[in-house]
Structure formats: C-alpha cells, structure tokens
Amino acid sequence: MQRRDFLRYTSLTLAQAATTRLLPAQMPMAQDHGSTPAPEGKADYTLHIAPVTVELAPERVISTIGYNGLTPGPVLRMKEGKPITVDVINSTDVPELVHWHGLLIPAEVDGVEEEATPFVPPQGRRRYQFTPRPAGSRWYHSHAMAFSDLHKGAYTGQFGFLHIDSGNDPGQYDQEIFLALRDWEPFFTTFMDDTDEEGQNDPQLEKPAVLNTAPNGLEVNSMTYSINDKSLGAGEPIRVKEGQRILLHLLNASAIENRRIALPGHKFRVIALDGNPVPSPQLVETLFLGAGERIDATVEMTNPGVWILGATEDPIRAAGLGIVVEYANQHHPPQWIKPSTLRWDYAIFSAPEGTHPTPPPDHTFDMTFEKIPSGSGKFNTWLVNGKPYPHENEFVLQQGARYRLIFRNRTDDAHPMHLHRHQLELTEINGRKTSGIIKDTVVVPYYGRASVDFTANQPGLTLFHCHIQQHMDFGFKALFRYV
Known part of the structure; x- marks a missing residue:
C-alpha cells in the first residue's frame, strides 16, 4: 500500500x-x-x-x-x-x-x-x-x-x-494568532512521498548529468500531524468575523519535511519572511514553509463560511495538518477547496529592480550539496563540497567582510539551509536575481541553486546546516570560524 x-x-x-x-x-x-x-x-x-x-x-x-x-x-x-x-x-x-x-x-x-x-x-x-x-x-x-x-x-x-x-508595531489587525505546523510519531522507512517538486517549474540548474541510482537509505517519515497541539478534528477553531483582518504567525516546526498550506476562499498577504519585513508584500494563494521557516501574513476575512486552513496534500490534511476558520453565525461542516496554484516563489517579494542595490561580496564560498545513499550504514550520508561535517578551517571568516554563499543542490530533496547567529540576504534563486529579502533559513530547490549574502559581524563559532534533523545528524552541516 x-x-x-x-x-x-x-x-x-x-x-x-x-x-x-x-x-x-x-x-x-x-x-x-x-x-x-x-x-x-x-x-x-x-x-x-x-x-x-x-x-x-x-x-x-x-x-x-x-x-x-x-x-x-x-x-x-x-x-x-x-x-x-x-x-x-x-x-x-x-x-x-x-x-x-x-x-x-x-x-x-x-x-x-x-x-x-x-x-x-x-x-x-x-x-x-x-x-x-x-x-x-x-x-x-x-x-x-x-x-x-x-x-x-x-x-x-x-x-x-x-x-x-520592536515597539513600532502599528497593530493594524484584529487578531494575532500563532500556528505551528507539526508532525509526530516519526518512524524509519525507505519509502518517502516527497512533494517538494509540486509547484516548482524552475529549471533544474544543478541536476547531475548522471544520477546516482543506488538504493536509498532509511529516512524519517510520519503519518500523524497537528497545528499547534491538535490534529484536524479536535480542539477549538479560529473564530472570526466578516471584515476582520487576521495576522498569522506561521512556523514549520517539523523535523522531517517542508510544508505547503492554503486557506480556500482567501489569500495571504505575506508581510515578513523569517520575521523580517519583505520589500514587496504580495498576495498569494499558497504558502510554502521549509523546516524552520516562518511566515507572517495577514488575511482579510471577506468570505463568510467555515473553512479548513491546512496542508494542500489531501492525505496529510486528513491525517491532522489542518485547522478550522469559522466565521460568526456559520455552523455548517468545514469546507476545503483545492487551490488553483501551488506556486511559491521567493523572488516575488524582492525589492523592485534598482531600488535596493546589493553590494558585491568581498569573498565567495561555493557549496555543493550531495547525498551518498546508505553511506552511513542504514542511513544516507550528506556532503558539502564532497565531505561531511565538520569542515575544519574550510569556511573561515574575516570580521566585517561580506560573504556570498552559493548553494548548489545536486540532490532530489529541497533543503532548508540555516546559518546561525547571522542574517542572510537572498541574492539569487535558480538564476533569478533578488535583493532585500532577509532570512535566516533558505530552502534550496531540489536540483536547484540559491545564493545568499551575509556580513561577518558575529564573532565566534557559527553552525551552518540543513534544518531537517536526520540530514544534519548524518553530515549535512559545517562550522564557520572567524580568523
């Protein structure tokens, strides 16, 4: 089955x-x-x-x-x-x-x-x-x-x-709600139903000419989900009134997978990524959050009814990743309608061309991501530039310098890459230039490429890793050091 x-x-x-x-x-x-x-x-x-x-x-x-x-x-x-x-x-x-x-x-x-x-x-x-x-x-x-x-x-x-x-929040919303997407009861399996490719139409710039067809090692999966601490079918709904504006703080707290969600009959106005205001807020139908990512979005409540906010994949939503949004005086069963698009694109939140010039980096680190199937016994090994952690003295930073990291993802997974203690400016995603998008975790598309810049202004050891727990545990991390 x-x-x-x-x-x-x-x-x-x-x-x-x-x-x-x-x-x-x-x-x-x-x-x-x-x-x-x-x-x-x-x-x-x-x-x-x-x-x-x-x-x-x-x-x-x-x-x-x-x-x-x-x-x-x-x-x-x-x-x-x-x-x-x-x-x-x-x-x-x-x-x-x-x-x-x-x-x-x-x-x-x-x-x-x-x-x-x-x-x-x-x-x-x-x-x-x-x-x-x-x-x-x-x-x-x-x-x-x-x-x-x-x-x-x-x-x-x-x-x-x-x-x-910050003390400068204008408070232009009627409700502020925190929602964490979560999976539970993890288990090991060789079968993974990966949905990272859904909604991605970009060229696969880093796809190897010859793919590694060796049997995959055990990976972590789940069949139990919740938003906060309740699965779909338990707890209290989000209760709203027509005309309200809702501010959602969304977090993908999964240790396992990236997630895509939607709210039928409504659109999200994305105002911040990873807590940082975006240069160009946009209305979108679907949100995509890599493990560890956050999205702040407002929703105008203009479509009375009882709706399900949840995972776009039917079996994931049915297994618990969903929540009711219930308008006042609406009491019929919750409704789900498949979104017209699953497209998610960081680039639409970029500053308009010419308004936020990106200074050139002082130094560049080229980073290639690869997987060795069953390279760690039963489990896969993950490599950065041909080696697993720790990369001693390979990524050495000079205080005050600006660095560019070029991520070349030569695997069939989309990886949420997190750099500790620093802020990243996304400068390119699959060949498209961006500016002004500040994050701490960036999802690199499967067989795709992304570039980020940061300023080395936080002396001390700094960890860089994939935010999927198993990938990090089995080699997918590196330690940055200051001179």
Whole structure:
C-alpha cells in the first residue's frame, strides 16, 4: 500500500472537522514550576524541560518531551534590545540544549553543541542571558543530536514561538494568532512521498548529468500531524468575523519535511519572511514553509463560511495538518477547496529592480550539496563540497567582510539551509536575481541553486546546516570560524 493510501484509510475520523488549541499572543510565564529559585535570582522567563502527554485527538494521545508542560511551549514575547534572562530546568535524564533560532546572540548562549554552548545537564539547570534582536518572529527549540533515536532532539515536542517586539508595531489587525505546523510519531522507512517538486517549474540548474541510482537509505517519515497541539478534528477553531483582518504567525516546526498550506476562499498577504519585513508584500494563494521557516501574513476575512486552513496534500490534511476558520453565525461542516496554484516563489517579494542595490561580496564560498545513499550504514550520508561535517578551517571568516554563499543542490530533496547567529540576504534563486529579502533559513530547490549574502559581524563559532534533523545528524552541516 502506498503512503498516500495508508494515510487516507487511517485518518478518516480526523477529517470530519478542523480545530486546534490557539496560542495566545501574550502568555503569562510561570517562574518556577516547583523548582528552587536560581542562585542568581529570579529570571525573566523559565523553561522546564520534562515529559508531557499531548492529546492530539480524543482517540490519539502521545507522550513526548516539552516545555512547561506544553507543546508547543509558551509564546515568549521580548522587547528588542532589552537584556533578558531565561532559566532552563532539565528534568530529563539526558543533556539538553535550547537554541534561540534567528537571534543575533553570542555562540556561548546560542544553544548549539558545535558552537561550544554548555549543555543543560540532566536533572540540572542553566541560565541563558542575552539581548534579544532583531525584532520579528523567531522561535526556540532543542538542538540536541538524535541520529537513530527518534525520541530526541527536534523529534520531541521541545519547540515554541519567540516574538521580539520592536515597539513600532502599528497593530493594524484584529487578531494575532500563532500556528505551528507539526508532525509526530516519526518512524524509519525507505519509502518517502516527497512533494517538494509540486509547484516548482524552475529549471533544474544543478541536476547531475548522471544520477546516482543506488538504493536509498532509511529516512524519517510520519503519518500523524497537528497545528499547534491538535490534529484536524479536535480542539477549538479560529473564530472570526466578516471584515476582520487576521495576522498569522506561521512556523514549520517539523523535523522531517517542508510544508505547503492554503486557506480556500482567501489569500495571504505575506508581510515578513523569517520575521523580517519583505520589500514587496504580495498576495498569494499558497504558502510554502521549509523546516524552520516562518511566515507572517495577514488575511482579510471577506468570505463568510467555515473553512479548513491546512496542508494542500489531501492525505496529510486528513491525517491532522489542518485547522478550522469559522466565521460568526456559520455552523455548517468545514469546507476545503483545492487551490488553483501551488506556486511559491521567493523572488516575488524582492525589492523592485534598482531600488535596493546589493553590494558585491568581498569573498565567495561555493557549496555543493550531495547525498551518498546508505553511506552511513542504514542511513544516507550528506556532503558539502564532497565531505561531511565538520569542515575544519574550510569556511573561515574575516570580521566585517561580506560573504556570498552559493548553494548548489545536486540532490532530489529541497533543503532548508540555516546559518546561525547571522542574517542572510537572498541574492539569487535558480538564476533569478533578488535583493532585500532577509532570512535566516533558505530552502534550496531540489536540483536547484540559491545564493545568499551575509556580513561577518558575529564573532565566534557559527553552525551552518540543513534544518531537517536526520540530514544534519548524518553530515549535512559545517562550522564557520572567524580568523
């Protein structure tokens, strides 16, 4: 039986409605959760790592590791430029790390083993102190390695939204809603139903002339999904009124796959990518988020009814990746209509030609991505420039210099590439020039090419990796160093 068929037959009971637990835009933070006060005094926030149970649906309850008894963890709201402290209490028996994704902070608090951030010890605690910046939608999550253990790292429920307020938010919306796309109960398989090619019509600039046809190694898959902590068919809907404007903060918190979603009868006005305002906001019918990416979008509520916001793939949506949007005084069953297009294109958000000139880089790193099927025993090995991690002294940065990274993806997967502690300006996607699009995670299309620029202004070790956990674990990362 094919994966799509299996999903269709095992998930029908979840497809009758579409609801979820909504995360409030401002959640009060408990400070201790039964722990003793930190010797340094009371922290601004406390995260307590411990086992949690998650009722995705009445007939499906899972056990995982989360923050403060929740998954996603609490929404952390911070003010840009105001120093904060976070106490992390680890009530598990394994060392942990909390990574502050998208923040410009020192390596010692970035929450990454490769950058020499200290672990939060088992049954211990650690205090993080940093000044949050830049403003926008960020997030936090475990950065522990998992390898063949699907109960560790990003496969667990250790993730949550972090929003940094600039103080200049005009507040031109009626509701602010945080939605995390998530898969659960991962398993190993040789069969992957990859949908990265959907909606992509670009030339495959990096497709090898001769493809590697060796049998693929085991990869990670899932058949259980949710938005926040509820699968399609459980929890509360998003309740709206005609004429309202809704601000959505969307996060792909998956450790496994990129995701595509739509809201029938409505369009998303994309205003920010990875928390950074785009030069040219655009109306789109479909959103595409690589693992680790965020999108901020407003939606004008002008089409009364009861609609499903969810995955564009029928079996994925039926297996839980969806949520109801319910207008006032509308009580009929939720409706799904296939979007007219699945097209997603970073380039449409670029600054108009000539309005945002991109300075030339001082240095360029050419980076070729390849896969060795079953190169790590049962699993695939991932290479950058012919080698797996760590790339000692290969990517050395000079303070203040501008660098261009050219990503050449010679694999049949679209890879969400993340550079820690720096901001990336997308300068090219599959041969099309762009400018002004600032991100921290960029999806490189399968057999495609992308280029990004950044300024080396964050001294210290800096990790670069694919944000799909298994790819990172099995070689798909590199360590950047400053002179």
